[in-house]
Amino acid sequence: MGPLIISKKPRLRSPYLIVAWPGMGDVAANAANYLINELKAQEFAEIAPGEFFYSTGSVISSGILEVPLLPQGKFYYWKNPASKRAVSANSLGAKPAVHDLIIFLSNAQPDLAKADSYAKIIIGLAKDLGAELVVSFASMPQATDHTQKPAVWLAATDQKIKEGLKKFNFNVLQEGQISGMNGLFLGLAKLAGLKGFCLLGDIPLYTIQIENPKASAAVLQALGQILNIQINLQPLMEQAQSMENEINKLLEYLKLGSGGQSAPIGEEEVELIKKTLSQLTKLPVSIKEKIEKLFEESRINITKANGLKAELDKWNVYKEYEDRFLDLFRKNKDKGN
Numbered sequence: 001m002g003p004l005i006i007s008k009k010p011r012l013r014s015p016y017l018i019v020a021w022p023g024m025g026d027v028a029a030n031a032a033n034y035l036i037n038e039l040k041a042q043e044f045a046e047i048a049p050g051e052f053f054y055s056t057g058s059v060i061s062s063g064i065l066e067v068p069l070l071p072q073g074k075f076y077y078w079k080n081p082a083s084k085r086a087v088s089a090n091s092l093g094a095k096p097a098v099h100d101l102i103i104f105l106s107n108a109q110p111d112l113a114k115a116d117s118y119a120k121i122i123i124g125l126a127k128d129l130g131a132e133l134v135v136s137f138a139s140m141p142q143a144t145d146h147t148q149k150p151a152v153w154l155a156a157t158d159q160k161i162k163e164g165l166k167k168f169n170f171n172v173l174q175e176g177q178i179s180g181m182n183g184l185f186l187g188l189a190k191l192a193g194l195k196g197f198c199l200l201g202d203i204p205l206y207t208i209q210i211e212n213p214k215a216s217a218a219v220l221q222a223l224g225q226i227l228n229i230q231i232n233l234q235p236l237m238e239q240a241q242s243m244e245n246e247i248n249k250l251l252e253y254l255k256l257g258s259g260g261q262s263a264p265i266g267e268e269e270v271e272l273i274k275k276t277l278s279q280l281t282k283l284p285v286s287i288k289e290k291i292e293k294l295f296e297e298s299r300i301n302i303t304k305a306n307g308l309k310a311e312l313d314k315w316n317v318y319k320e321y322e323d324r325f326l327d328l329f330r331k332n333k334d335k336g337n
Contacts, residue, residue, distance in 0.1 A: 003052070004121050006045040010077045010129070012100040016227070017126040017134045017194075019104045021181040025203040025212035028137035028182045031220050032105045034236055037287065041076035041103055045125060049073065052110040052118045061322050066329065071108030072310035075125065077101065080229065099133075099227060102126055107313040109181050119181075119188040127194070133161075134189045134196030137219045138182040139203045139212065140173075146247050150202035150218040155183075157190045161197050168225055173200065199223060207247070214240035287311075291321070298328050305329070 020032030035041070049070035059068045078101040102125075110118045126134070140153045154170040155178060156162040162172065177183060178198055186198055199222050201215030217236045224231040294308040305328055312318040312325065 002121075003048040003050070004045065004125060005048060006125075008044050010042075010044055010079070012077060012079065012102065012129050013083045014097065015077070015100040015102050015126075015129055015131050017102045017104065017122075017131040017189075017196075018223075019122065019134065019136050019182075019185050021106050021109050023109075023180050023182050024139040024141060024208040025201075025210065025215055027139040027201050027203065027212055027215045027219065029105065029107070030211060030213060031137045031201075031216040032103055034216060035220060035223075035231065036076050036103055036105065038231055039078045039101070041078040041101070043074055043076050045075040047073040047106075047118070047121055052114050053108065054111070059322075059326075061326050064326065064330075066326055069306055069309045071106060071110075071313070072306060073104065073106035073110075074310065076103040076105070077129075078103070101227075102129060102131060106181075107310055112181075112184070115181065115184055116188060119185050120192070122185070123189055123192045123194065127192075131194065134186060134194050135223065136178075136182050136186050136196070136198045137216075138178050138180075138198055138200045139208070139215060140200040141205050141208050142202045144202055144204050146204050146207055146214075146244060148202075150212075150215045152218050152222045153200040153202075154197060155186075155200070156197040157186065157195045161195055165197065165226065168222065170199070170222065210247075211243070212240075213237075213243060291317075295324065295328075302328060 018032060018035070020028040022029040049072065053070045055067055055070065057068075058065045060066075080098050080100050082098045083100060104122050104126075134157075140151075142151075144150075152170050153173045154162070154165060155173040156165065178186070178200070183198065186196055189196055199219040201212070201218040203212045203215050213236050217233045217240060220231050220233060220236070223229075291308070291311055294304060294311055297304040298308050305325070308328075309318070309325065312321055318325070
């Protein structure tokens, strides 16, 4: 059996493939994860991590050492309700077209030495399901302020795609590179004959290590405009506002701490901001319920723990649930004895 595990194969109409991995500001991964939950996309396949990831350390909790689970990469699908009454058209063509979605989300970047074979699995399944186009998300570090509305940048695989999106007035990334899988995958997809584009959201240079829900909301809003689908961004914007308020408080504190004089934000200040903002994570009620359900399923069947770990990592709350998670394995071991 290969690394691709398919639980069911959906029939989709002119699907677009959306891919995301963690990166600066977690713009891409958080945007894709939010989209999956908002659209209630259904999981249908995954890539077994053994060939593409390896453990780099052990996790210690209360003096007990455990080897962490390998990262997960899963496929989801969403059927556009408008598909039934839509008239098919060429991708990004003059006529309005409706597309279903395939969403691939991983909670970690793979070993980039194996990126080509890893990408081929994703591309192969997407093509098999009739995917016409690939969309990726990324962040765009800029000398901007966290209170400003993030601009959205565009990088396309060809001139036709770029011209087709010109009406949305995105900033076009004229040169440079998009690092990691969020950028590399699009290039590999192009080599495999797929076209596509990347939407990048502005993030301030001093917040690249901090989650940026405002930038995630910006790229999702752009995606909604392009695909003509409604995405309720209110919960994400509320999270963004909370983050902005806390950054304001921390920056004010740092200014006062330095005699009221503004100063460059250094590593210690960034760590302080990260530590404070990590406590702001607000899980939607539906996600809390999903996590509790996964805990219950994992207590009955320990193989379900992989899915639980992936969900905790998606929402950056593993530390909050770590003791309970590791207890699953201790209790399972006791049962075996």
